[in-house]
Amino acid sequence: MAKIVIDEERCKGCELCIPACPKNIIVMSEYFNKKGYHPVKQIKPEECTGCAFCAITCPDVAIEVFK
Amino acid sequence: MAKIVIDEERCKGCELCIPACPKNIIVMSEYFNKKGYHPVKQIKPEECTGCAFCAITCPDVAIEVFK
Amino acid sequence: MLERIIISGFGGQGIMLMGRLLAYAGMLEGKNVAWMPSYGPEMRGGTANCTVLISSKEIGSPIVSHPKILIAMNQPSLDKFEPNVSENGLIILNDSLIEREVNRDDVSVIRIPADDIADKLGNSRAANMVVLGACVKKSKVVKMETIFKALEKTLAGRNQDLINLNKEALKQGAELVED
Amino acid sequence: MLERIIISGFGGQGIMLMGRLLAYAGMLEGKNVAWMPSYGPEMRGGTANCTVLISSKEIGSPIVSHPKILIAMNQPSLDKFEPNVSENGLIILNDSLIEREVNRDDVSVIRIPADDIADKLGNSRAANMVVLGACVKKSKVVKMETIFKALEKTLAGRNQDLINLNKEALKQGAELVED
Amino acid sequence: MGEKMLMKGNEAIGEAAIRAGCRFYFGYPITPQSELTAYMAKKLLKMKDAAFVQAESEIAAISMVYGAAATGARAMTSSSGPGISLKQEGISYLACAELPCVIVNIQRGGPGLGSIQPGQADYFQATKGGGHGDYHLIVLAPSSVQELVDLTMDAFDLADKYTNPAMILGDGLIGQMMEAVEFKERKKIDLPDKEGWILTGCKGREKKYIVPFNLDPYEMEKINLKIQEKYKKIIEKEIRYEAINLDNADLIVVAYGTVARIVKTVIDNAKKEGINIGLIRPITLFPFPEKIIAETSEKINKVLVVEMSYGQMLEDVKLAANGKAEINFYGRAGGVVPTQFEILTEIKKYLT
Amino acid sequence: MGEKMLMKGNEAIGEAAIRAGCRFYFGYPITPQSELTAYMAKKLLKMKDAAFVQAESEIAAISMVYGAAATGARAMTSSSGPGISLKQEGISYLACAELPCVIVNIQRGGPGLGSIQPGQADYFQATKGGGHGDYHLIVLAPSSVQELVDLTMDAFDLADKYTNPAMILGDGLIGQMMEAVEFKERKKIDLPDKEGWILTGCKGREKKYIVPFNLDPYEMEKINLKIQEKYKKIIEKEIRYEAINLDNADLIVVAYGTVARIVKTVIDNAKKEGINIGLIRPITLFPFPEKIIAETSEKINKVLVVEMSYGQMLEDVKLAANGKAEINFYGRAGGVVPTQFEILTEIKKYLT
Amino acid sequence: MKKVFGSPKSLTKVPFTYCPGCHHGIAHRLIAEVLDEFGVREKTVGVCPVGCSVFAYVFFDCDMICAAHGRAPAVATGMKRAKPDSIIFTYQGDGDLASIGTAEIVHTANRGENITVIFINNAIYGMTGGQMAPTTLIGQVTQTSPYGRDPKTMGYPIKVAEMLSTLKGVAYISRVALSKPAYILKAKKAIRKAFQSQIEGKGFSLVEILSTCPTNWGLSPIEANKWLEENMIPYYPLGEFKTPEEVS
Amino acid sequence: MKKVFGSPKSLTKVPFTYCPGCHHGIAHRLIAEVLDEFGVREKTVGVCPVGCSVFAYVFFDCDMICAAHGRAPAVATGMKRAKPDSIIFTYQGDGDLASIGTAEIVHTANRGENITVIFINNAIYGMTGGQMAPTTLIGQVTQTSPYGRDPKTMGYPIKVAEMLSTLKGVAYISRVALSKPAYILKAKKAIRKAFQSQIEGKGFSLVEILSTCPTNWGLSPIEANKWLEENMIPYYPLGEFKTPEEVS
Numbered sequence A, B: 001m002a003k004i005v006i007d008e009e010r011c012k013g014c015e016l017c018i019p020a021c022p023k024n025i026i027v028m029s030e031y032f033n034k035k036g037y038h039p040v041k042q043i044k045p046e047e048c049t050g051c052a053f054c055a056i057t058c059p060d061v062a063i064e065v066f067k
Numbered sequence C, D: 001m002l003e004r005i006i007i008s009g010f011g012g013q014g015i016m017l018m019g020r021l022l023a024y025a026g027m028l029e030g031k032n033v034a035w036m037p038s039y040g041p042e043m044r045g046g047t048a049n050c051t052v053l054i055s056s057k058e059i060g061s062p063i064v065s066h067p068k069i070l071i072a073m074n075q076p077s078l079d080k081f082e083p084n085v086s087e088n089g090l091i092i093l094n095d096s097l098i099e100r101e102v103n104r105d106d107v108s109v110i111r112i113p114a115d116d117i118a119d120k121l122g123n124s125r126a127a128n129m130v131v132l133g134a135c136v137k138k139s140k141v142v143k144m145e146t147i148f149k150a151l152e153k154t155l156a157g158r159n160q161d162l163i164n165l166n167k168e169a170l171k172q173g174a175e176l177v178e179d
Numbered sequence E, F: 001m002g003e004k005m006l007m008k009g010n011e012a013i014g015e016a017a018i019r020a021g022c023r024f025y026f027g028y029p030i031t032p033q034s035e036l037t038a039y040m041a042k043k044l045l046k047m048k049d050a051a052f053v054q055a056e057s058e059i060a061a062i063s064m065v066y067g068a069a070a071t072g073a074r075a076m077t078s079s080s081g082p083g084i085s086l087k088q089e090g091i092s093y094l095a096c097a098e099l100p101c102v103i104v105n106i107q108r109g110g111p112g113l114g115s116i117q118p119g120q121a122d123y124f125q126a127t128k129g130g131g132h133g134d135y136h137l138i139v140l141a142p143s144s145v146q147e148l149v150d151l152t153m154d155a156f157d158l159a160d161k162y163t164n165p166a167m168i169l170g171d172g173l174i175g176q177m178m179e180a181v182e183f184k185e186r187k188k189i190d191l192p193d194k195e196g197w198i199l200t201g202c203k204g205r206e207k208k209y210i211v212p213f214n215l216d217p218y219e220m221e222k223i224n225l226k227i228q229e230k231y232k233k234i235i236e237k238e239i240r241y242e243a244i245n246l247d248n249a250d251l252i253v254v255a256y257g258t259v260a261r262i263v264k265t266v267i268d269n270a271k272k273e274g275i276n277i278g279l280i281r282p283i284t285l286f287p288f289p290e291k292i293i294a295e296t297s298e299k300i301n302k303v304l305v306v307e308m309s310y311g312q313m314l315e316d317v318k319l320a321a322n323g324k325a326e327i328n329f330y331g332r333a334g335g336v337v338p339t340q341f342e343i344l345t346e347i348k349k350y351l352t
Numbered sequence G, H: 001m002k003k004v005f006g007s008p009k010s011l012t013k014v015p016f017t018y019c020p021g022c023h024h025g026i027a028h029r030l031i032a033e034v035l036d037e038f039g040v041r042e043k044t045v046g047v048c049p050v051g052c053s054v055f056a057y058v059f060f061d062c063d064m065i066c067a068a069h070g071r072a073p074a075v076a077t078g079m080k081r082a083k084p085d086s087i088i089f090t091y092q093g094d095g096d097l098a099s100i101g102t103a104e105i106v107h108t109a110n111r112g113e114n115i116t117v118i119f120i121n122n123a124i125y126g127m128t129g130g131q132m133a134p135t136t137l138i139g140q141v142t143q144t145s146p147y148g149r150d151p152k153t154m155g156y157p158i159k160v161a162e163m164l165s166t167l168k169g170v171a172y173i174s175r176v177a178l179s180k181p182a183y184i185l186k187a188k189k190a191i192r193k194a195f196q197s198q199i200e201g202k203g204f205s206l207v208e209i210l211s212t213c214p215t216n217w218g219l220s221p222i223e224a225n226k227w228l229e230e231n232m233i234p235y236y237p238l239g240e241f242k243t244p245e246e247v248s
Ligand SMILES: Cc1ncc(C[n+]2csc(CCOP(=O)(O)OP(=O)(O)O)c2C)c(N)n1
Pocket: E028, E029, E030, E031, E058, E082, E083, E086, E113, G049, G050, G051, G052, G053, G069, G092, G093, G094, G095, G096, G097, G120, G122, G124, G125, G126, G127, G128, G133, G213
């Protein structure tokens, strides 16, 4: 079982984590954060393997991974 | 027949031309020039081949060679 | 006459262009004009703003502490500049991105759903022109035709469709306000 | 009392050392002293000179335009500095390298065949000490023993033979002049 | 020509330089003047017999200018505070070698890396010699984009006329601002022929050289005396300033560049309050308009110097007034631009 | 200690620095100060917890000083005119970052490559800020080899006391000259603890940083105001000068460094001719001894400033006198040292 | 559940102010992780350049200093000489290191100063708005190469890792990229080796990191990664150029 | 009899002011001979460095300019850009070129500026009285390496020809010596090729000349030649490092 936590206020919606996820379970959200970016969100959390590729790729240290 | 002309006032007595001469016919003089250096002089001019090694080596362009 | 305008928003919202069109139009109408951007890396990701001055006389200080007109394209811009707008001034705000009410009651306020209209026009980047259209119509700092001319000169050499789209956005913005 | 001395010659003749010994000795005798070299690349191959001041009072200007004593180790030095020597001054010259007469008749002149004596002593580089010995004996700007002390301090750590040789040269120089 | 264009200050400098015949630009990017570098790239890279080089550093840039100027070409470089500091050795060389060129400093807040907002704290550096030795640049201080254009063109002429580097001392505000500018037809002025000193190969003549040194101090002094004579001539002939409202003013403000235009607004506002303010705006900082300040301060005893610094031009104003007036000072720095309100408040202090 | 040694000025600086606890020297050779660099190499390369680095350039040298100073170490660099010009950006950084260090300028004739003979034409650069922005160095001007020693030691203390770079402004004459010096036992003075700002790793505390900038102009202004406050304190507390013969003098000479000692001989010689000359010799050039000059010039109306330049300190003297005295000037430059005869002749001009 | 990935201790909690997708953030994190892993945070001083990463002092939770543009290696030299036990790294852009700071990096490397240099090669001047860097590729359009970099007048992109590897004083040099997780993991290893080399007193170490500047390249972050892989990596080969045996 | 060897036209008649036996004089003469041979004297401008050869302007009978210390390549760039038809050479010492002027030489080479650089490597700062140069050999005693150059704190002697040869913009680089007639003849050929490369517009050319400084080495001119051959040549191999085919 694995889980990621996205810090939506740190996220700048750069989308780099999206292709990094082998499970394709990260997508853009529709809403803005305080800085005016669309943060990403995880869909199908049950599929997450905790591989941390998303986190490794994130330039803004916006993703934490738990396993 | 060959000949060299040493400009005694340009010569600084560095002696570099001495070992450069294959004929060993350049030697130091005993006297000073105006700058206080001992200029070199040629001995046995008849042995000079005009090879110009002395002139090529001279850092002060103090030797002219005629052939 | 000395018009003092501050335009503010996110980088990427076309803030600088709005200001330059106003200044250009002012020049075309024979006025003295000055345009001043905020500049430097702090703009990155943050807010961008510019100042426009249009005057019948020589322009002295190009620094505007108290704008007569504020165009706020997003909420941080409103937060930052609202307190400075001069009494009886005008605030034009982008209703699509600003939820809160204006706190001042000594200024006129116009809310323009700029992004929504631009989206409908098929180019979300034209939100700036929608607001500019509203501003010009309401404030009359320059004539709408002059803005059109300025637009054509500024975008000369670019796609004519883009120019037309921007004109349309200006017009739609203008229609939202009364004379 | 303010002694003003200029020492001049070719680079390599040990000009600077002569000056430093004088200054050092002056200091050892409790006087105020200053030593000033000519410096920089123009020394290269050309002339080198230094100035020594020995005074019972604080030394103001370290620039000596008119030396009381000139030590000329070669002809260009004599040419350059002879005109500046103050009236009733003293010129000590290296007779081994200077052929011409001194033109001034208002100064004392001592000619020392320094190189010849040094050669005889077995070290041509000691010519400077020969002249210095003559100078000290004649001018009494410092005592000969103090010069010896200065020599020992300055060359401390070097070969004792060298020191002895230099002392001998100083003595021989001194012997050439009368009290 | 003659048509009005809306241009950013930095770009206007570039266009003016090109119209003044400058075909060689060597620079290194720095905010708030990078648009000038970019403008020169855009234009010169398309022109024949022209060159734009982004130098590896400001030091290389000023040395390239030195090389290009030595061939007789009109050459320019530009930077801001930290970059101008790096150019000081090169500037001292240019001044000593008497090579004409134009150096632009779009000042920002200092010292150190500072801020990138407008400043005027490089005045000493520009006018007294930030580099070593006795030398002067011709320093021009524009206060509008139009004046940036006019003074840039003048700078090239003055540099050539006196074979001396000239500096445009602007600031981030004027560099970043857009205003309407006109490139007027300029009347041709007679400039000294460069043939005598330029280095382009010795075909048909003796060889020449440009060497800013002489190891003989008396010869080096001669080089110095020659340029000092030139500075005297420049002081005699080239002083420029704008004077507003000097008669019957309650107080005279001395300010240059951006600050001066803010003061103009202050003058208007003060008038509404019945306060009569005069302005002396030095346009040339070297040569400094000493005489007008001396004369005016004799008549009007209250002077306020306003700068974006802690008082640099202030010293020149004091030297000019020579004790004859009370010289006060108001300054902001580090990138802060004083507002008209602050200045008026300050003025009022001295009028009570 | 206490024993007299005959030392060259340049070497005396080095010995004084080491005795003052300086263990880090970074420099690049240049005449007429290279003996100092060589001395530091000879000594520091043999010491533990010390470093001598011949930097690739003066710019690298000043940056190394910046790095070493940031760790709390006493660090020094030295150069002459052209090299000091290259350090201007770094000096502005040091001043902004408030890092203590000692910079030695053994001035030579300028501008450009100039000559290698003594000069005093880097006064403006040293005192007004050759770099960009508003800042000041503490500038000390020795006039004998003994004073080189004492002021070098003081320079380290002052730098630490005010966390500000200090400069020794000497010249080729004093650097090359040998005089007797004594390294006296110095009484310990209380200096502020450096712990608060030095960077040596954040063990047991919050991290710290040294950054000489702030992109927010208001924050940058605060940095400026802080150092300006410091300068006020320095002006209040640290002014030093030597005054000779100020009562009843017919004329007062103001001169510093080498020139001042020549003037002392002039004073003696003049006395023999019945002329009474006074001397004010600023020892600190920043802070400048304004008050004594102001007071004296009110009493004695004739002032002559003598410099190896075309009049740089002259401006500070005029500012101090503020119109109260007739300020005259005599200067030689490019490496020429004025003689006592010339100066006396010049003085006589003003006494007839 | 245990946290298996989070922000390293050597980073502060302040969000980066870099543009969306900018690799500076990744590079920062990797360095911080390495400092954590070696346990040297408390004796480390980082030297920021002038460039976008001038703000690095805000983000690293260790002592930091800002050097003048290009002079970080000299500042680092001063610090390391004064405190040889501390760990010193510089963090420099390609304008900073490969243009104005050329003399400093060459000579610091040549002296074998025992410091670590992190060199962010993003083929552009980010901070000043997108001018040509010495590493800008041929044909690349920038503010100062508006018609594309032309090697005839502007020269070829400089290969810093290769050039510095010719110097004997250098202990470790490698080139890495940050455009995908596999590269990022390799980059981390290289940074580890570089710091290890310093910790073991081996001498000068440098990691050249190919990075994106989406803002000034005018590309989205994803496009920028692609551009980096298709254009930069072919010209700037990844790999190790110099290793002391014990570190490799 | 015909004069078969004499002073070239591109030298003035002023005797050199260099020390006895100093190789600067030989290097000057060779350059002058090449200028004569190509017939370009009248369109040549030489750039003197700051160093002993700052006086070169007196000795070359062509237009000359003196650059600030280390900046000769930048000055040359400015001149060549302004007058592309002229022939521009710089003449620089190892302090000038390889220390303070590192950034300028690297970038001028990298831009492929069509100029010729004559680089006098005498392993010392001559002009200022004998301090360590970047090219000073390990163990060599100088004013600033009084106990011999120690690579641990002072780095290794920099091989300029090798380092610059890694740059793509470079057309021609070789290293020669002047310690005996055979070497001098080879040096002349290298200088010819360098100028030829410029005349043909091939780009940047540089000849590194191993030279003696008897004065600051503390050796007689003959001993100095020997020291050069026994110590410098083994470390600094002679030969061509880069040649455009057409020039080689
Ligand atoms: C002496 C000096 N010159 C120029 C500048 C302006 N400047 C600031 S950052 C920078 C270059 C930034 O590019 P790079 O080093 O590649 O870093 P990046 O922003 O791309 O990370 C320049 C030229 C400066 N601050 N100081």
